[in-house]
Amino acid sequence: MKAFPFVYHNPKEYWEYFQPKNWLEFLLEEINPTFSLSTVKAKVMEIRSESSDSKTIVLRTNRHWKGFVAGQHLPVTVEIAGRRVTRFYSLSSSPSEKYPTITVKKQKGGLVSNFINERLKVGDVVELGTASGDFVLEKEVPNKLLFIAGGSGITPIHSILKTLQESNYKGQAKLLYFSRFKEDIILFSSFCELESKCPWLEIKHVLTDVPAEGFDSGFLTKEMLNAFVPDLSERPVYLCGPAPLQNSAKELLKGNKVISELFLLPNQIQTNFESTGPKEVVLLQSHKTVLLKGEKSILEELEDQGIYPPSGCRMGICHTCSCKKVSGSVTNMQNQSISDGGEENIQLCLSRADEKLELDL
Known part of the structure; x- marks a missing residue:
């Protein structure tokens, strides 16, 4: 039987464990790891490899899950070496899918991202917080959209595009996605399928480090934007990725409405x-x-x-x-x-x- 996690020697913390509510939580978890009075817990149903260093985690949530809006993120808590550790990840599925998913890219020195990619397994249980964030579509979706992403910044955009597909979007959307090399492209097969099924969607993959046949290469420039998006001034831009890409894009998009999201890694x-x-x-x-x-x-x-x-x-x-x-x-x-x-x-x-x-x- 699992012991109470007395990790931090705080008298107040000890006292909390002996409250009736916490004892009941403890007993419920012993019956079924996903049972809880109020906490959102989720069982890992499937793990899919999405690139050389990223995986999609398919989650079956308990009854406390309240859902999310495409583009939002949520806190994910796992236990590593007896410690509860939390990180924020964007949802990569659409809100209407039966099981929500997160897609996590390994980060150098990343405690949780490495744990999820290397040690998390089907059947494990994680704890979820409430989804939040303003990187979402407007209620009245514009007829023309531009998405720019780099690295793992693609995950909320994948959720948004899946949602547009389900809503039978009739406008025009373009995605400019920067990856280091071909094998580094996250959710590549899913984007290929999306583009083939959605005549309103055009995707350009750009490789920044290692060129490959059939792919553009380089970094974001005004010339690249004008060539790919001649009507750039008519499109709001959804931008998500590392700081260098965001800084460069915002400098080039001063005349556009830019909706952006940036998470600083601990390092x-x-x-x-x-x-x-x-x-x-x-x-x-x-x-x-x-x-x-x-x-x-x-x-x-x-x-x-x-x-x-x-x-x-x-x-x-x-x-x-x-x-x-x-x-x-x-x-x-x-x-x-x-x-x-x-x-x-x-x-x-x-x-x-x-x-x-x-x-x-």
């Missing part, structure tokens, strides 16, 4: 700050005092010392790691803002210690 947030000496950090609830260097996030430095506060996305989106700072100053590593010395809520994954701190942990 895209600067964490290698120069230490100015050890900082004393007092954890009030757990009655511990530790010394942090201030070189990385408070979350990372606490974990380095065997202390594991609740955490999720590790990139400032989910707020799972938020806690009250009672005193002391921290720097937000994402925007470089410096807090005052008083009480406030901070995100441990984005904050580094500047001086002695007292945290409600």
